[in-house]
Amino acid sequence: MTKDYEQAIETMELTKRFGNFIAVNNLDLKVKKGEIYGLLGPNGAGKTTLIKMLCSILNPSTGSARVLGEQIPDGNIVSRIGYMPQETGVYLDLTVDQNLNFYGRVFNLDKNEIEKRKDELLKFVALGDWKHEMVENLSGGMKHRVSLACTLIHQPELLFLDEPTVGVDPELRVSFWDYFYQLRQKGVTILITTHYMDEARNCDRIGFMQHGHLIAEDAPLKLLEESGKDSLEDAFLVFSRHDENRMRGLK
Numbered sequence: 001m002t003k004d005y006e007q008a009i010e011t012m013e014l015t016k017r018f019g020n021f022i023a024v025n026n027l028d029l030k031v032k033k034g035e036i037y038g039l040l041g042p043n044g045a046g047k048t049t050l051i052k053m054l055c056s057i058l059n060p061s062t063g064s065a066r067v068l069g070e071q072i073p074d075g076n077i078v079s080r081i082g083y084m085p086q087e088t089g090v091y092l093d094l095t096v097d098q099n100l101n102f103y104g105r106v107f108n109l110d111k112n113e114i115e116k117r118k119d120e121l122l123k124f125v126a127l128g129d130w131k132h133e134m135v136e137n138l139s140g141g142m143k144h145r146v147s148l149a150c151t152l153i154h155q156p157e158l159l160f161l162d163e164p165t166v167g168v169d170p171e172l173r174v175s176f177w178d179y180f181y182q183l184r185q186k187g188v189t190i191l192i193t194t195h196y197m198d199e200a201r202n203c204d205r206i207g208f209m210q211h212g213h214l215i216a217e218d219a220p221l222k223l224l225e226e227s228g229k230d231s232l233e234d235a236f237l238v239f240s241r242h243d244e245n246r247m248r249g250l251k
């Protein structure tokens, strides 16, 4: 019997090296089931590398992690998680409908279930009128919407969303968040990276990441309070400076 873990994600000194370069450095992270956790940090902080390890795409160099209670890397976990990469994860030379059919089949959904899920998801991403359009003819934001729909087709328990709302217009970004909240209500856990600070405020907790490790972590309002700043950008800079000073002190 699978043990019911309270944590959807738990990493222990997780590290990824590319040659001499350390992209993720001794990271300890816990994300509770049903939580929306935002990872924020500058380009190159190691966010995508972390997500790729948690999705069993990359092997850790050292350290370990559990995802939905399973030690990763684990090929079986893939059917329980959804990963929306930064670059569109859909086939440009297929229609929206064909992409959804393909992902539905990959996850072994039967025909009726695929049809039902397609109706729901096309409504959600407001692409019903574009169902039979080739994805290559869609705008950047629309491609992102197709990618999100494909990520959700098999109703994953845990979602990894790497900058899911880049290029998506403000109105639709709001509706994406409505849907994320609906998913959370159903117990789905979401790990999301974003550079939109207004969006980050929607997360239950935020982890600020720099040089492959977490420099601060808490609910958005708590981070503002602790840093004495009004914006998350400014709060990040405060924690970043503390971390740089700490590192200098260690040298």
Ligand SMILES: Nc1ncnc2c1ncn2[C@@H]1O[C@H](COP(=O)(O)OP(=O)(O)OP(=O)(O)O)[C@@H](O)[C@H]1O
Pocket: 018, 021, 023, 041, 042, 043, 044, 045, 046, 047, 048, 049, 050, 086
């Ligand atoms: N396959 C690889 N080989 C060598 N270096 C890599 C590889 N993948 C990532 N890196 C490096 O690891 C670092 C972290 O990259 P990563 O993509 O995880 O950052 P990120 O926080 O997701 O950045 P962004 O916000 O730009 O997406 C970067 O310096 C990147 O160049």
